[in-house]
Amino acid sequence: MTTAGVAAEHLEHALHDDRPFIRKYVFSTDHKIIGIQFLFLSLFFLLVGGVLAMVIRWQLGFPGKAMPLPGAWPSTMAPDGVVLPEFYTALVTMHGTFMVFFAIMPLLVGVFANYLIPLKIGAPDMAFPRLNMWSFWLMIPAGALMVAGFFVEGGAASSGWTGYAPLSANPEYTGATYGQQLWCLSLIVFALSSLLGSVNYITTVVNLRAPGMTWFRLPLSIWALFITAILALLAVPILAGALIMLLFDVVLHTNFFLPAGGGQPLMWQHLFWFFGHPEVYILILPAMGIASDLIANGSRKPIFGYHSMVYAICGIAFLGWVVWGHHMFQSGMNPRLGTTFMVSTMFIAVPSAIKVFNWMGTMWRGNIHFTTPMLNGIAFVAMFTIGGLSGIFMAATPADMYIHDTYYIVAHIHYVLFGGSLFAIFGGIYFWFPKMFGKMMSERLGKIHFALTFVAYNLTFFPMHILGIGGHMRRIYDPSQYEFLRPLQPMNEFISLSAFALFISQLPFIWNFFHSLFWGKKADINPWHDNGLEWTAPSPPPHGNFETTPTVYHGPYEFSRPDMEQDYLPQNQPLPAPQPVAH
């Protein structure tokens, strides 16, 4: 048989879908199903993290007062509805852990990398579909171990999401012996899942691009996800190594981080942030890539400075490795190092600013369509800019001495992680939902959700800057115990009420999501008139994605060409022949 004949037979086999239900939707090796599985899982954890945040906000806004349904709370956590101090520290720890590792990171990488990479590069699936399936199914035990922390003796881990030693290394300090062990184990399993995903994403982008899909014709979302996969590949094993040492300190009584046995607590901080700072970019780069795609589409214009966008992603990723010390200015490390880390951190402002100006340049005089994805994309740029600017204050050692470990930091992290990443994620979900499920989400509900979230979000997090400047510490159980914080208590109350409003603002999204899933308007093949290859496959695409391997003729941002009537040109259609110039 000829090669072409074998290929055709293989394709027919791939597209003809007679797999049983369990192979198709449960233990599936199809990257699209795995992406959707990640979507449901991480949205669930986003909700869990959100609920924990509500309890935190209740305690901060109304310290010592009973929560609603006082009888329903377990007496080990909140007897008669009043949050216990040790439960509060567990809440702060688990909120951070769930949001970073089980909500935002899998939403960006698990969902969008899995779903978009093969579709956008014109591949039938990932390079290693079975490893990809394992990557998802390892997240289930990882999540279960983390949740289990709440139900063991001593409660969930209470040493903060950063797990600083020696607080985390000696169970006597927090009392959460089993909780801390489960936290370590869960994150080790998570690291394994992340590793399998990264190997897949990198190999797939390098080796499985469709003919004509050269490196500089890749959509920026794919560039960002590719660079992110490299960061995760190299950073997460550092966390795994540190977690293993921490776990051994707790279980086997080794002495890595315990000064009594000669260990060095500061080494935990170095290891954690050597992972942790690349992790920060793992959480924002894919959002930047998604926002680039959304903004070019919503502005009906080619992205401004495509090449500089790619180099900026690479620059941010590289600089991300040499700035970890800016988390440790106050840790007691050699102060001379502070200046080095301050300078390297300031450098990151350059590629970040290039990206922000390029997004504005893309929108400038564009034919802007204010769709829900576009609105979320614009919000991403605005909120990321505020978060980026507040970051520069903390990068400067003299300013950081004052705002370190205050609510200013809390405001900053939420401006980049919620205002940045999460708005891009919402935009991405609205944008690719039609491709994922073959149904449109309601634009009206989408805009209501966007407007409510945007307002409530800013009311919640902006005042935190002011609290921080006022000296309000983060992770504090009861701010009213300090005389100097008492005048700030009305602001705390206001923030809590805004946070509850922010939580309620997500109801239209949940309703919209599930209602559209079943009763939404049927989606066309290309509802947003976009150029990516995923929009040339049916909605939803079948197993194997494309009927024939697409050929790519140009980059993904050919919008509003002056020589064409139609304002978009999918990547699998050749550019129009140049017209002879009339003299």
Place this chain on the structure above:
Amino acid sequence: MSHAATHTIEHAEEGLGVYTQKLGMWVFLCSEVMFFTALIGSYIILRWGSAESWPVPAETLNIPVTALNTFILICSSVSMVKAYAAAVHDDQRGLKRWLLTTVLGGATFVGVQAYEYIHLIGKGFLPSSGLFGSTFYTMTGFHGFHVTCGVISMAYCTLRAFRGKYAGGNFHGIETVGLYWHFVDLVWIILFTIVYLF
């Protein structure tokens, strides 16, 4: 890693010119380098970054036995190269023989390490025995775990070789596992040097 579990497309855009399984293994090994860097880097900081004196390894550890064990592991790397060459030249008898040799070499290494652990624990040298015990057991333990995984995957390859799955110059699986095996060897040479000899 079987063929059915990987995807390739016809006439793809040029990647790195490396087949998918091999590329995947290289990418995976980059991650492994970072994992061992975390453990070995911590060891270096804990040992040479503090003013306290470090115990002399030879007083606790049996250097000659481990040196012999190191030699066995290096030999198994050589036999892995032989197995790969046999697979490329479609020499099925040679492939089976050299794969079996490699599995035996790897299994011997793990066996000697287990014996070493039992002996040391019997002497009262535990993970809780100061920083030396902490770092020794963590680093050699995770290396031993990697060797064990290698032995299991090579035993699987040997089984497939006996079933003729690598006939006709189908060497990809052997080369991919071989890459992992050489990496594990390399890590051991570093560990042996800095933990036992220094």
